[in-house]
Amino acid sequence: MAxxxxxxxxxxxxxxxxxxxxxxxxLAVALWRLTDLILLLVAGALVAFIFYKFADLxxxxxxxxxxxxxxxxxxxxxxxxxxxxxxxxxLMADQFTLLFEQLPGAWAVVQDWLRNSEIGRQVMxxxxxxxxxxxxxxxxxxxxxSSLGTVVTxxxxxxxxxxxLAAQPRLYGxxxxxxxxxxxxxxTVTTVRxxxxxxxxxxxxxxxxxxxxxxxxGVALAIVGIPAAPAIGLVAxxxxxxxxxxxxxxxxxxxxxxxxxxxxxxxxxxxxxxxVQQVQGxxxxxxxxxxxxELPPALTVFSLIAAGVLLGPMGVILxxxxxVVAQTLVKELVTYTPHEPDHxxxxxxxx
Numbered sequence: 001m002a003x004x005x006x007x008x009x010x011x012x013x014x015x016x017x018x019x020x021x022x023x024x025x026x027l028a029v030a031l032w033r034l035t036d037l038i039l040l041l042v043a044g045a046l047v048a049f050i051f052y053k054f055a056d057l058x059x060x061x062x063x064x065x066x067x068x069x070x071x072x073x074x075x076x077x078x079x080x081x082x083x084x085x086x087x088x089x090x091l092m093a094d095q096f097t098l099l100f101e102q103l104p105g106a107w108a109v110v111q112d113w114l115r116n117s118e119i120g121r122q123v124m125x126x127x128x129x130x131x132x133x134x135x136x137x138x139x140x141x142x143x144x145x146s147s148l149g150t151v152v153t154x155x156x157x158x159x160x161x162x163x164x165l166a167a168q169p170r171l172y173g174x175x176x177x178x179x180x181x182x183x184x185x186x187x188t189v190t191t192v193r194x195x196x197x198x199x200x201x202x203x204x205x206x207x208x209x210x211x212x213x214x215x216x217x218g219v220a221l222a223i224v225g226i227p228a229a230p231a232i233g234l235v236a237x238x239x240x241x242x243x244x245x246x247x248x249x250x251x252x253x254x255x256x257x258x259x260x261x262x263x264x265x266x267x268x269x270x271x272x273x274x275x276v277q278q279v280q281g282x283x284x285x286x287x288x289x290x291x292x293x294e295l296p297p298a299l300t301v302f303s304l305i306a307a308g309v310l311l312g313p314m315g316v317i318l319x320x321x322x323x324v325v326a327q328t329l330v331k332e333l334v335t336y337t338p339h340e341p342d343h344x345x346x347x348x349x350x351x
Contacts, residue, residue, distance in 0.1 A: 039314045040157055046321055047162025049199060052169060074163060084234050154314070191332045198328040199321060202295060205288040206241060206320075212284050213240040213247060213276065220272035225265055226257055242317050243285070243300050247277040295324060 031038065051073050059069035165172060173192075180188050214237020221229035236250040251273050259266030285297070300320055307319035 035311060036314065039311065039318060040154065041161070042318055042322070043154075043158040043314070044161030044165055046199075046318070047158055048165030048169065049196070050203065051162055051166035053200060053203070055166070070166060074166075081234070081238075084231065087230075187332075191329065194332055195325050195328045198294075198324050202321065202324045205285075206243070208288045209243070209280060209285055210237045210240040213237050213280055216276050216279070217247065217250060217273070220276055221254055221269065224258065224268045224272050225261065226254055226269060243304070243320060244281070245316075247273055247280070295320070295327070299323060299327075 051070065054077075055066065055070040055073035058064065058072050059066055062069070064072075177185055177188060214233045216233075217236040218230045218233020221232055226232065232250050232254055236247060239245045239249040240247075251270075254273065255266055255269050258269030300323070303319045303323040304316055307315035307322070311318075
């Protein structure tokens with residue numbers, strides 16, 4: 001075979017490069033098509049991490065074996081949420097049933113109340129056709145409620161996956177490390193530990209915000225006179241796992257319930273929720289984020305928007321933890337030195 005002139009590329013080389021490019025495109029398309037499954041896997045891993053850290057805390061405090069601690073770490077949150085909803089769920093369901101019946105009339109009352117003030121008339125004039133009818137609001141709420149079946153199914157899948165991952169984390173960790181070249185395993189382990197520390201700090205900060213939003217939303221709505229205020233506060237606290245979402249999610253039903261009682265109650269409901277949101281956003285969150293997590297608020301907001309556009313609702317839920325992981329990876333990779341000594345024996349992944 002004659003020597004190939006310098007500067008020319010053989011047909012075999014072109015073929016190989018074409019295969020590599022095609023394989024890369026195929027992998028990207030497959031990952032994009034499997035986005036929902038990957039997000040469920042990420043959510044399951046996050047739930048497993050929460051269970052594992054909670055079990056570790058229980059084990060250190062109660063001095064019990066790890067399987068017992070893990071069982072308590074799984075059962076206690078489920079029993080707590082179940083108890084609260086069992087205590088207030090029927091009251092809240094009755095209130096929402098009544099709300100659906102009274103909503104068109106309540107919205108008409110709100111419009112009449114706005115027309116009786118100068119500011120209200122200006123709002124009505126500027127809003128124009130954007131002011132929805134009561135029947136349209138009911139239809140929107142019912143559409144959202146009809147999608148709860150899919151949400152519940154996803155939650156069950158994530159919960160089951162989280163339990164399995166939390167029960168045998170080392171097994172899955174070894175499996176992942178087997179996919180890493182031996183010389184890169186030490187760096188992989190240190191990077192995973194850095195990610196775990198960052199996620200742990202973010203969870204602590206987010207836990208403080210969730211507790212604050214849950215308690216003070218419930219107290220504020222109870223003072224205003226909203227029925228089932230503790231249950232609404234619990235929902236707000238749970239939804240606050242996604243930053244800024246807790247108060248927004250409960251604002252619409254709480255305000256509508258308030259206006260269904262009276263216009264004055266509706267206005268006081270708005271004021272109460274605004275106060276809680278302002279205190280949480282301007283005082284609580286900056287304090288806990290500065291001491292427990294290194295996540296700029298602007299980065300949090302833009303990550304939520306980007307994840308919502310690209311990945312949908314599930315992406316919004318996981319946007320911030322994924323941002324924490326990405327931020328940690330950047331820090332670790334920037335400081336990476338390819339000739340870093342490997343302290344682990346080749347072929348035997350570290351636990």
